[in-house]
Amino acid sequence: MKNFIGPILLWFLLTTTISALSARLFFQRVDLTPDVDQNFFFASDDPHIQTEERISALFKRQDSQLIISIHGHIDSPEYFGTIETLSAQLATIDGVVSLKSIASGPKNLKDARQSPLWNRILVSDDQRSTNIILFIDEAMLSSIIDPVELQLQAIIPESKFTLSGQPYIVHQIRKNLSHDVKRFSALTLTVFGAWVLILYRSVWLLTGMLICCLNVIAWTFIATDYLHVPLGILTANLSSMVFVVTFSHIIYLTYNWKRIKDAKKRMSRLIMAIRQTWPASFWSMATTVAGFSSLMFVPAKPLRDLGVAGVAGTLIALVLTYAIYPLFLLMTRQPEISPSHQPLYDMLDKQSSRLRSVAVTLVLMSIPGLFYLNTDPSMLQFFSPRSPIHRGLSYIDRNGGSSPLNLVIKADDGSTLDSQAAYERMWRLQTQLEALPSVGSVISLPVLMAEAKQEPLAIFLVWDWLLDILDKPKYERIAQSFISQDRTHGMFYLRMNEQLRQKSRLDVIGDIHRITRSNGFEPNLTGGVYYLQAQLSRLVVTSLKDGLLKLLLVFLLVGLVLNRSIRGALAMASCVLIAPLVILGVFGFYQIPLDIISSPASNIAMAIGVDALLHLTAAYRRHRRDTDSLQEAWQSARREMWPPIMASTTVVIVGFAMLLCSGFPPTQRFGLAVIIGTVIAGGAAMFVYPRLCQTSKPLVDDQSSSA
Numbered sequence: 001m002k003n004f005i006g007p008i009l010l011w012f013l014l015t016t017t018i019s020a021l022s023a024r025l026f027f028q029r030v031d032l033t034p035d036v037d038q039n040f041f042f043a044s045d046d047p048h049i050q051t052e053e054r055i056s057a058l059f060k061r062q063d064s065q066l067i068i069s070i071h072g073h074i075d076s077p078e079y080f081g082t083i084e085t086l087s088a089q090l091a092t093i094d095g096v097v098s099l100k101s102i103a104s105g106p107k108n109l110k111d112a113r114q115s116p117l118w119n120r121i122l123v124s125d126d127q128r129s130t131n132i133i134l135f136i137d138e139a140m141l142s143s144i145i146d147p148v149e150l151q152l153q154a155i156i157p158e159s160k161f162t163l164s165g166q167p168y169i170v171h172q173i174r175k176n177l178s179h180d181v182k183r184f185s186a187l188t189l190t191v192f193g194a195w196v197l198i199l200y201r202s203v204w205l206l207t208g209m210l211i212c213c214l215n216v217i218a219w220t221f222i223a224t225d226y227l228h229v230p231l232g233i234l235t236a237n238l239s240s241m242v243f244v245v246t247f248s249h250i251i252y253l254t255y256n257w258k259r260i261k262d263a264k265k266r267m268s269r270l271i272m273a274i275r276q277t278w279p280a281s282f283w284s285m286a287t288t289v290a291g292f293s294s295l296m297f298v299p300a301k302p303l304r305d306l307g308v309a310g311v312a313g314t315l316i317a318l319v320l321t322y323a324i325y326p327l328f329l330l331m332t333r334q335p336e337i338s339p340s341h342q343p344l345y346d347m348l349d350k351q352s353s354r355l356r357s358v359a360v361t362l363v364l365m366s367i368p369g370l371f372y373l374n375t376d377p378s379m380l381q382f383f384s385p386r387s388p389i390h391r392g393l394s395y396i397d398r399n400g401g402s403s404p405l406n407l408v409i410k411a412d413d414g415s416t417l418d419s420q421a422a423y424e425r426m427w428r429l430q431t432q433l434e435a436l437p438s439v440g441s442v443i444s445l446p447v448l449m450a451e452a453k454q455e456p457l458a459i460f461l462v463w464d465w466l467l468d469i470l471d472k473p474k475y476e477r478i479a480q481s482f483i484s485q486d487r488t489h490g491m492f493y494l495r496m497n498e499q500l501r502q503k504s505r506l507d508v509i510g511d512i513h514r515i516t517r518s519n520g521f522e523p524n525l526t527g528g529v530y531y532l533q534a535q536l537s538r539l540v541v542t543s544l545k546d547g548l549l550k551l552l553l554v555f556l557l558v559g560l561v562l563n564r565s566i567r568g569a570l571a572m573a574s575c576v577l578i579a580p581l582v583i584l585g586v587f588g589f590y591q592i593p594l595d596i597i598s599s600p601a602s603n604i605a606m607a608i609g610v611d612a613l614l615h616l617t618a619a620y621r622r623h624r625r626d627t628d629s630l631q632e633a634w635q636s637a638r639r640e641m642w643p644p645i646m647a648s649t650t651v652v653i654v655g656f657a658m659l660l661c662s663g664f665p666p667t668q669r670f671g672l673a674v675i676i677g678t679v680i681a682g683g684a685a686m687f688v689y690p691r692l693c694q695t696s697k698p699l700v701d702d703q704s705s706s707a
Contacts, residue, residue, distance in 0.1 A: 007267065011327040018324065019211060022218040030221045034177035035230035052527045055408055059491050060480035062097075064136040066148065067165040069129045069396055070156070074102075074109060086155055087132060093147050095140030101132040117451040120441040124399035131400075136167050145171040162392030164402055166529060169379065172389045176664040177236040184240050187658045192247060195654070199647065200254065208328025209250055216246045216320050220313035227308055233597055234306040237659060237667060241604070242313035244655035245288060248608070248648045249321040252615055253277045255644040257329050270330055274322065280618040283558055284611045285318040290554040291607025295600055298543035300536060302596055310604075345642045348687070355687045362680070363578055366585020373584060375544075376505055376537035377593030378498035379403060379529075382666055394499065401440020401495030403533070405509070408525035409490050409516055416487040423449060426490060429519040433494065436515075438501045438508045444492040445482040489524060496530045505534030540599045547603050548580055555610060562617045563693065571692035572613050575684040579605045579677035586676060587669075597666035601673030608652055608674070609681025612645045616685055620693075634690040642686065649682035 055061065070086065072079045084103040091099045102122055106112040109130070112122050122131050136144055145168060152161050189210070196206045217239045229235060257273035292310030295303045348355065379402065383390040396402045409429075411422065427446040434442050482491050494512075501508065509531060513523045555576045559569030580602035587594050619637035627633050652674070659671025 008327065008330060011330070015211065015324050015327055018320070019215055022215050022222065025222045026218040029225045030218075031225075032181055032221075032231060034174045034181070034236055035232055051525055052532075055406055055491075055525050055527045058408065058484045058489050058525075059482070061406075062135045062481065064138050064141060064167055065165045066134040066136055066144070066163065066167050067396060068132040068134070068148075068152065069124065069162045069164070069392070069399070070132060071129045071160050071162075074123075074127065074130055080109060082156060083130065083132065086152070089151050089155065090132065090134060090148060093144065093151065095137045095144040097135045097137050099132065099134050102130050115451055116447050117443065120400070120443055120447065126399060129395075129399070141167045141170065142174070158388075162388070162395050164389075164392045164396040166404070168389065168392075169382075172383065172387075173233065173664070176662070176667075177231075177233065180659075180662045180664060180667060181231070181236055181239070183661060184237065184658055187661065188240055188243050188655070191654060191658065192243065192651070195651065202332050204328050204332040205254065208325050209247070211328075212250065212321055212324045213243050213246050215324060216242050216313065216317045219316045219320065220309065223312040223316065224309045227312065229305045229309050232302050232305050233666075234302045234600070235309045237670065238306075238309050238313060240655055240658060241310065242317055244608070244652050245314055246317040246321055247651050247655070248284070248611055249277075249281050249317060250325055251648045251651065252281065252644050253321070253325065254329065255647070259640070266330055270326055273329070274326065276618070276622070277615075278322070280615040281318060281321075283562065283614045285314055287555060287558060287610045287614070288314045288607040291551055291603045294547035294550050294603050295543070298539060298547070300539045300543065300596060303543060303600060306600060344646075345639065349638075352687045352691070355683060356691060359578060359680075359684055359688050362582050362585075366582045366589075369585035369588030370581075372588040372591065373594050374587075374591050375541050375594050375599075376534070377595050378501065379533070380498055381593045382595065382664075384663065384665055387663075397440070397498050399440075401497050403496045403498055403530040404528040405494040405496050405512075405530035406526065406528040407492040407494060407512065407516065407523060408527075409492065409521040410488050410524045412517070412520055412522050414488070417445065417483060417490045418487045425520050429516060429521065430492070432515050432519070433492065433512065436508075436511060438497050438503070439512075440495040440497045442492060442494050445490045448478065448482050490521075494528075494530075504537065505530060506538060509534055536596055540594065540596055544594075544599055544602065547600075548606070551603060551606050552577060555606070558610075558614075562614065562621075565693075568693050571689055572610070572617075574692065575613060575689045576606050576610050576681070578684045578688070579609045579681040582680045583673045583677045587673065592669060592672075593666075595666050595669070598669035598673055601670050602677065605674050605677025605681065609677060609685070611648065612641075612682055612685035613689055615644065616641050616689065620690075630694050634694060638686060638690055645682060645686060649678055652678045 068086075068090075070079075070083060072082070080103065083101050087099055087101045087104045090096060091104075100118075100122065102109050102112045102118075105122070106115055106118040109123075112118040112130070121133065124130065134148070145163075149163070152158075192213070193206060193210060196202075196209050200206075220238060220242050224231075224235065224238070231238075253273060256276045257270060260269050260272050260276075289311050292307045292314060295307030296311070298304060298307075380390055380393050380397065383393070393402050409426075411417065415422070417423075417426070423446055426444060427450075430442055430444050430446050433439055483489070496508070503511075509526060513526075516523045552573055556569050556573045559572030560566065563569055563572065583602050583605060584594070586592070587598075592598075616637055619641045620633055623633040623636040623640075624630075627636075656671040656674040656678070659667050659674075662668050662671070
C-alpha cells in the first residue's frame with residue numbers, strides 16, 4: 001500500500017481539481033433552459049431562412065400568431081359576451097400586439113359569416129367554435145403563453161378552448177424538453193448507481209463512476225457553451241448519451257482489471273488493464289466521433305448541433321475516464337469474476353447458427369420497409385395523441401388548417417397586380433388553391449379586396465384607389481401584408497391540412513406551384529413553417545444516406561487496420577450495417593415517423609454498436625498469439641468478452657430506455673431506435689462477426705504482431 005500512496009495522492013489531487021473546476025464553470029456558464037424558437041430547424045445563414053427574410057423585406061408579416069378556438073353555441077348571446085370579455089382581457093396582456101375575434105374585427109357573428117375575410121379565419125368549418133387570433137411580439141414569445149392560458153382558465157373551463165399556432169408549439173416543445181432534462185438526469189444517476197452496486201458491489205467503484213460521469217457531463221456542457229451550441233431539441237438528450245458512452249469505457253476497463261491475475265501489485269495490474277483496454281477504447285472513441293461527425297455537415301441545424309456536441313462529449317468521455325476512474329480501481333480490492341453469466345453464454349453459443357440465421361432473416365425482412373419510411377411526418381406526430389396540444393392542433397387542422405405556408409407570386413409577364421384583370425386571375429387562383437385537399441383556408445389580396453368592396457361606396461372606387469386606402473394607418477396598413485410596395489408581388493397566406501395529407505409536403509407544394517403557373521403567375525418565393533418542414537424532410541433523407549455511407553467507409557478502414565484483412569474489414573462493416581438496416585426497416589414497416597429528432601439514431605447506434613466489435617477484435621488478437629487455430633482464438637475471445645459486451649449492451653439499452661419515459665414522442669422514438677440498434681449490434685458482434693472473420697486470411701500474421 002505504501003508503494004502507491006504517492007500516486008494516489010497525485011491522482012486524487014488531479015481528480016479534485018478537475019471536479020472543482022468543472023463545478024465552478026458549469027454553474028457559472030451553463031444554462032439548461034432549452035433554446036427553441038420559431039426557426040429551430042435551421043440556422044440563420046441557411047438559404048431557407050434567408051428566403052423567409054426576403055419575404056419579410058417585401059411584405060409586412062405577422063407570422064407570430066396564437067390561435068385560440070373557443071367552443072360552444074356560437075349563435076347564443078352568452079357566447080358572444082364571453083368572446084367579448086375574453087378579447088378585452090387578452091388584449092391587455094404584455095406582448096399582444098393586436099387581436100381579432102368575432103367581437104373585434106367584424107361587427108358580429110353574422111357579419112363574420114358573410115365576410116370573405118373573417119369567415120375564413122374566425123369561423124370554424126363545423127360551426128362549433130370561433131377563433132381569437134393574437135398577434136404576438138416576437139421578442140416576448142417565450143413568456144406570453146402562460147399568461148394567456150391563465151386568463152382563459154379564469155373565464156371559461158379548460159375543455160372549452162384549444163390553442164394552436166407556432167408560438168404555442170414552440171412553447172410546448174420547450175416545456176417537454178425542460179421536463180426531459182430534469183427527468184433524465186435524475187433517472188440516469190439513480191439507475192446507473194444501482195447498476196454499479198449490483199454489478200460490482202463496491203462503494204468505491206460507484207463513487208468513481210459517479211464522479212467520472214458527472215465530470216464528463218459537466219465538461220461536455222461547458223464545451224458546448226464555449227462552442228455556442230444551444231440546448232435544443234436534440235442536445236437536450238446529450239447528458240444521457242455521454243453518460244452511456246462514458247459508462248461503456250468504464251465497463252470494459254473494470255472488466256479487464258478484474259480479469260488480470262498475473263500481476264501481484266495493484267499498480268502493475270492497473271497499468272496492464274489500461275494497456276489492454278486503451279486501444280479498443282481509442283478506436284471506439286474514433287468511430288463514435290465519426291458517427292457524430294457525420295451530422296456536423298448537414299444543413300439541418302439541430303443535427304449539426306448534436307454532431308458538434310456529440311464529438312465534444314465523446315472526446316471528453318475518453319480523456320476523463322482514463323484520467324479519473326483508474327484512481328478508484330487502484331483503491332479497490334480486486335473482486336472475483338462471477339461465473340453466473342456463463343450458463344446464458346453456453347446456451348446462446350449452442351444456438352449460434354440459428355442466431356445467425358435470425359440475423360440474416362431480420363435483414364432480409366427489413367429491406368422492404370426501407371421503401372415505406374415516413375420521413376415527412378406531420379407536426380401532430382410530434383405530440384402525444386392524449387396531450388392538449390395534439391387535440392388543439394387536430395381540431396384546428398380540421399377547421400381551416402394548422403400549418404402556415406406563404407406563397408409569393410408575380411405575373412409571368414412582369415405586369416403589376418393592381419388591375420381588374422390581375423384581380424380576376426388571382427381570384428381564380430384562390431378558388432383552385434382552396435379546392436386542394438391539403439389546403440385549409442387561403443387569405444390573399446383578392447380576399448382582402450372582396451372584403452373592402454363590401455364597404456359603402458367602395459363599388460365606385462377603382463382597384464388601385466382601394467389599395468391606397470387600405471395602405472393607410474387607419475386600416476393598420478393591411479395592404480402591405482398582401483402586396484409589395486411596387487405592386488409586382490402578391491402574397492397568399494395558406495393554412496395547410498396535415499391530417500388529410502396523402503402526399504409529401506414537397507409534392508403538395510409542387511401542385512400549388514403548378515396551379516399558380518397555370519393561372520399566369522410565377523411562384524417567386526415560398527416560405528412558412530410548412531415549407532421549412534418540407535425542406536427539412538428532404539434534408540433528413542439526404543443526411544441519413546450520406547451519413548450512413550460515410551460511416552460505413554470509416555468502419556471499413558478501421559476494420560482493415562484492426563483485422564489486417566480485407567474480409568475481416570468487410571465482416572466488421574457488414575455487422576455494423578445490420579443495425580441501421582433493421583432500425584429503418586422496423587420504422588418503415590410499422591410506419592413509425594422518422595423525424596428530425598429520431599433520424600440520427602441510426603448513426604449513433606452504428607457508432608455505439610461498433611464498440612463491442614472493437615473490444616472483441618482486441619481480445620481475439622491477444623488469444624491468437626497463443627494458438628494456431630482461428631476458431632479456438634475466436635471462441636476464447638467470445639467467452640472472455642461476453643460479460644463486458646453483455647453488460648455494455650445492457651447499459652446502453654437501459655440508458656436509452658429512459659428516453660421512453662419522455663413526454664415528447666420524437667424523443668421516445670429516438671430511444672426506441674437506439675435500443676433496437678444496440679440489441680442487433682450486440683448479437684451481431686457475438687455471433688455473426690466471429691463466424692465471418694474465421695473465413696478471412698490476415699494480411700499480416702497475427703501471431704507475430706503486437707497489437
